[in-house]
Amino acid sequence: MASTPVDHSAPDTAARSKVERFRANPWLALTAVSFGLLMVQLDGSVVAIANPAIGRDLGASTAELQWVTNSYLIALAASMILGGKxxxxxxxxLYYLVGIGGFVVTSVAIGLVGSIEGVIGFRALQGLAGGILMPNTLGILRAVFPPKRFALAVGIWGMVSAVSTSLGPIIGGLLVEHVDWESVFYLNVPIGLVALVFSAVVLAESKNSGGRQRFDLLGVVLLAAGLVALVFGIVKGETWGWASAGTLGSLALGLALLVVFGLYETRQEHPLLPMRLFRNRSLTTGAVMTLLNFFVMLGGIFFIMLYLQNVRGYTPVEAGVSTLPMSIASLFASPLGSQLTSRLGARVTIPLGLLLSGAGMFGMLSWSVDSSYATMWPPFVAIGLGVGIVLPATAATIIGNAPVRDGGVASGLQSTMLQIGGALGTSVLITVIAGKVGSSLFGELTGAGVPAGVARGLEKAEDAVTMGIAPVSGDMPAQLRAAVVEGSGQAFVNGLHAAVTVTGVLCVLGAAAAAVFVKGRAEEARDMRAQAEAAGEPVGVVAAH
Structure with missing residues (x-):
C-alpha cells in the first residue's frame, strides 16, 4: 500500500511565524531592555552610598576609594561606542544578553573578592559589561519601533533611567544600614537573571544586513585610549588641580587621540564611528546637550547629597527620600518630553527642559545652612522636570537622526556623552565649590565667632569643608564647636551657590544653542526621508536576521 507523505512545513512555518510576531512586539522589547537599564543605572547610584562602608570594611585609602568609582566610569565610557558597534x-x-551576563557575574565577584584591589579590578570589568549592555538598549528600540512611536519609547526609557538613578540613594542607604555593602552588588543578581530570561524569550535579533566587513581594530584602540585619557583627566582634575601638569597632560593626550581617531575614521570604508553622522547638526547638538543634561543631573545630585547629609545631618535614606520630588517629576517628565518632542520637535523641548533645570539651579540660591524643606522641593521638581524632558528629546535627536544600521553606534555615542557629562559635572562643580570655600572660609569662621588664630588653623581643613564636613574635634568647647559648625556650613553654602550659578548659566546658554542649532520638525523630516532613501531602508524598520 502506497504511503502518502505528510507535509509538516505549513504548521512549522505557522508556529515560527507566531514566534517571530511575538518577538517583534516592540512593547515587550521595551520591557526587556528596561530591566537591564534599571540594573545599570541603579548600580551607579547605590555604589556612591556604599563607598564609605567599603572603605571602613576593606581598610581603603581615600584614593583607593575614588578608584572604586573611577575605574567603573572610565571603562564604561571607553567601551560604549564599541558595544554599540x-x-x-x-x-x-546577543550583545545585550552578553552585557547583562557580564554585569551579573562581576557584581557577584565584587561582593566576594574581599580586597579593595579586587573590588577596583572587578568594577572596571563591570564597567566594560555595562558599556556593552547600555548602547544596545536603545539600539534594540531603534530597530523595532516605527518612527512615530520611537520618541514615546525613548521617553519611557528615560523615565526608567532617571527614576532608577534617583531611587539608588534610598535603596543603597537601606541596604548599607540594615544588611551590608556587599548587598548593593548582590541586588544585581535577581534583576539580571530576570532580564536574561525575559530578554532571551521576547527579543528578536537585529543587526546590519550588509555583507562581511573588516572590523576596525585600530579605531577601537584609538577611541578607547582617547576616552580613557580624557575621562581620567576629568576625574583627577579636582584632586590634582585643573592647571596641574598631570591633568592638562591627560586631557591634551585624550583630545589629541580623539582627533587622530576622527581623521583615521574618515579614511575607513567600514569605520567604528562613521564621521558622516556628525554632518547632521541636530545629532551633533543633541550629543552636546546630552553631556550638558547629565552635567546638571549627576553634578547636581552630588552636591545636593553633600548638603543634605553633611550640612543638614540627614541619613542617606532621609536624603534619598527628600529628593523623591525630583524622581517623581522625572517619572512624569520623560514620557511627557517624548510626546512634546513628537508634537513640537526637539528644537522646542530641549530648550524648555534646560530652562527648567536652570530655574531649579537658580532656585537653590535661596538655600542656607538651616533652610526649611519648603525651599528645597521646588528646585527638586524643576530639575526633575527639566532633566526628564531633555533626556528623551536628546536621545531621539541623536538616535532618530541616525540610520537604522547605525542605531547601536548612535546609542553608544549618546551613552558616552552621558557618562562624560556626569564625570564633568561632579569634578568641575566640586572644584567650583572648593574655590569658593577656600576664598570665604576664614571670613565665615570669624564672622561666626571663631577667633582669628583658630580660624587660620582651620583653613587647612578646606578639603573637609568642601565636602560639607565641619572640622570640629571632641576637645573643642561647646561654644567654639557651634561657631565652627556654623561658619563651615556657611562656607559650604557659599560654594554651593557658586556651583548652582555656574550650572544655571550653562543651562541658559545650552537652551539658546539648542534653539539655534537643532533643526525644526519639517527640515528634520525631510532629512530623515532623504537619509532613508539614500540608505535603501525605511527608517524605523527592523533589519532582522
Missing part, C-alpha cells in the same frame, strides 16, 4: 554588526540582542 558590536551589536550593530553581530546582533544587538
Amino acid at each position: 558590536l551589536g550593530d554588526r553581530f546582533g544587538r540582542r
